[in-house]
Amino acid sequence: MAELDKTRQHTHGEHIARVHALCSEVQTSILALEKNNVMLLEQSLAKQEALCNQIAILKAKSAEAKPIDARSAAEIRHAYMALAQKNRTYASLLKRSSRTVNLLAGFYRCYGASIENKSLDHTWSCEV
Amino acid sequence: MPGLTSTMLMSVQSLLADQAALQVTSNNIANANTPGYTREVPDLVETTPTVEGGITYGAGVTLEKVQSIRDQLLDLRISEENQQQSGAQAQVDALNQVQGLFSDSTQGIGADMTAFFNSLSQLSTNPTSIPQRQAVLTDAQNLASSFNQTSVNLSNIQSNLNLNVSQAVNQVNGLTQQIAKLNAQVAQMQQLGQEPGVIQDQETQLVQQLSQLTDVSIIQTKDGQTITTANGSALVVGGQSFALQASADASGVEHIFSQGEDITSSIKNGKLGGLLQVRDQAIPAVLNQLDTLASQFAAAFNTAHEAGTDLNGNAGQAFFSSASGAGAAASFAVVITDPNAIAASSDGSAGSNGNITQLTAVQTQELPSGASPTDSFSNIIFNVGNLTQQAQAESDAATSSLNQLNDQWGAVSGVSIDEESTNLITYQRAFEAAARVISTVDQLTQTVIGMGASG
Numbered sequence: 001m002a003e004l005d006k007t008r009q010h011t012h013g014e015h016i017a018r019v020h021a022l023c024s025e026v027q028t029s030i031l032a033l034e035k036n037n038v039m040l041l042e043q044s045l046a047k048q049e050a051l052c053n054q055i056a057i058l059k060a061k062s063a064e065a066k067p068i069d070a071r072s073a074a075e076i077r078h079a080y081m082a083l084a085q086k087n088r089t090y091a092s093l094l095k096r097s098s099r100t101v102n103l104l105a106g107f108y109r110c111y112g113a114s115i116e117n118k119s120l121d122h123t124w125s126c127e128v
Numbered sequence: 129m130p131g132l133t134s135t136m137l138m139s140v141q142s143l144l145a146d147q148a149a150l151q152v153t154s155n156n157i158a159n160a161n162t163p164g165y166t167r168e169v170p171d172l173v174e175t176t177p178t179v180e181g182g183i184t185y186g187a188g189v190t191l192e193k194v195q196s197i198r199d200q201l202l203d204l205r206i207s208e209e210n211q212q213q214s215g216a217q218a219q220v221d222a223l224n225q226v227q228g229l230f231s232d233s234t235q236g237i238g239a240d241m242t243a244f245f246n247s248l249s250q251l252s253t254n255p256t257s258i259p260q261r262q263a264v265l266t267d268a269q270n271l272a273s274s275f276n277q278t279s280v281n282l283s284n285i286q287s288n289l290n291l292n293v294s295q296a297v298n299q300v301n302g303l304t305q306q307i308a309k310l311n312a313q314v315a316q317m318q319q320l321g322q323e324p325g326v327i328q329d330q331e332t333q334l335v336q337q338l339s340q341l342t343d344v345s346i347i348q349t350k351d352g353q354t355i356t357t358a359n360g361s362a363l364v365v366g367g368q369s370f371a372l373q374a375s376a377d378a379s380g381v382e383h384i385f386s387q388g389e390d391i392t393s394s395i396k397n398g399k400l401g402g403l404l405q406v407r408d409q410a411i412p413a414v415l416n417q418l419d420t421l422a423s424q425f426a427a428a429f430n431t432a433h434e435a436g437t438d439l440n441g442n443a444g445q446a447f448f449s450s451a452s453g454a455g456a457a458a459s460f461a462v463v464i465t466d467p468n469a470i471a472a473s474s475d476g477s478a479g480s481n482g483n484i485t486q487l488t489a490v491q492t493q494e495l496p497s498g499a500s501p502t503d504s505f506s507n508i509i510f511n512v513g514n515l516t517q518q519a520q521a522e523s524d525a526a527t528s529s530l531n532q533l534n535d536q537w538g539a540v541s542g543v544s545i546d547e548e549s550t551n552l553i554t555y556q557r558a559f560e561a562a563a564r565v566i567s568t569v570d571q572l573t574q575t576v577i578g579m580g581a582s583g
Binding site: 031035090093103 | 201204205208209212517518520521522524525526528529531532533535536
């Protein structure tokens with residue numbers, strides 16, 4: 001019984017640690033976007049994917065290891081709430097970054113279109 | 129064929145151009161840490177060459193203009209994010225005050241409701257006890273006070289936000305006046321062929337401050353910036369500004385007018401948008417939930433109480449009074465003042481506690497709203513917390529986005545000390561070379577004069 005409790009506590013502890021790590025990784029992605037650091041963003045996304053897979057496994061293990069004690073349940077709930085809040089910020093930042101990228105793309109499209117239109121009126125050598 | 133004099137003049141022109149370029153560079157270095165300063169670059173162009181005897185001779189260099197390096201797309205995005213960040217932050221600040229009314233688990237409506245039902249449970253052990261009955265009444269009074277106080281506090285927060293709205297409108301008007309003046313200066317300088325970079329920097333700073341207050345659209349025209357509100361009402365057109373007016377309605381709620389039109393509901397961003405969002409939507413929604421809880425709780429408890437009999441053998445009367453609909457929480461009160469009037473008995477006998485079970489059941493009984501009183505109160509706390517967290521996430525994201533855009537702005541328009549140091553050396557070398565040319569031409573001139581003297 002004591003051994004089962006120990007295993008259960010270990011699983012919950014690992015579960016919470018992974019959720020915290022994912023939360024921290026989402027924050028890293030936010031910082032990467034802030035600094036326009038694509039490499040850091042890609043690394044962080046890869047880590048997030050790995051952590052999500054680990055959490056899915058641990059979540060299944062936790063479900064098997066029921067009943068969960070109130071303290072662990074509260075800790076897991078708090079960890080997920082912090083992650084949800086961080087995700088809200090991340091989602092909103094992605095939406096904002098997309099707006100900047102769309103505006104830039106629109107600007108370049110507009111610029112490109114004006115060159116294309118010109119090319120109808122001028123010869124290739126004129127354009128060069 | 130160009131002579132020594134034209135070479136000398138060309139070198140002087142070159143000296144002047146390099147000197148001006150050095151001045152632009154030193155001004156950039158001086159303003160490296162000035163907020164909002166846009167770096168300038170000297171626009172050096174080749175002077176129109178001269179043609180003599182079929183040969184084209186270069187005629188030196190001219191400083192055509194000093195140009196500020198701006199990216200209007202980035203300025204636009206920074207303005208948008210300023211509007212959203214300030215709006216979200218204003219909401220967070222106001223909602224934190226609202227949340228403060230519900231966050232204490234040891235006092236307030238939630239705690240007082242629990243205490244009231246605990247007192248009733250204790251009364252069931254000794255239904256004839258006057259001190260126990262008095263304790264029930266005291267806890268009922270505390271619950272009523274909590275409903276009243278929470279409602280008053282919510283209204284006070286709403287009034288403070290109302291005051292902030294009129295202050296923000298005054299700030300908007302002050303800024304639009306300043307921007308209009310700068311717009312006129314920019315147009316005048318452009319007409320005279322002067323570079324209005326410094327004035328445009330000041331204008332951009334003011335526009336960003338304006339964006340923090342309200343949502344605006346900015347359009348570049350030949351007369352400078354045309355700034356309108358979200359619904360298209362003009363704030364600044366050329367050198368003219370159009371003031372917003374804050375005017376209170378019959379209930380004291382400030383409305384914002386632009387040229388006679390009420391634009392209150394169209395302001396969604398900036399500090400004003402945030403304040404209006406909480407004043408006109410978030411707080412009324414919380415007050416509505418609180419009023420619903422107060423009136424439905426009073427009705428449910430009164431129904432249970434009227435089914436019992438009091439200590440004097442009389443049928444139970446209404447325990448609580450509360451207006452229905454708006455103002456229910458503010459008017460929530462305990463009707464009974466006599467401890468004997470608590471209808472604990474279900475069969476009319478003094479020692480009976482049968483009706484207390486019905487009374488305590490109200491705590492978990494579903495109200496017409498679809499939730500028990502305890503759950504209804506928890507829902508209010510959840511809704512306020514959720515709104516606050518949502519606004520906080522928006523504010524954090526907008527701050528991150530602003531950092532990202534400001535970094536990009538710095539890369540385009542900011543001063544790079546390394547780049548300016550390189551420019552400094554480049555122009556210094558060019559200046560020295562031009563001076564050497566002058567010195568050489570001077571020596572050549574002396575030689576020519578000497579040739580004349582010896583001849």
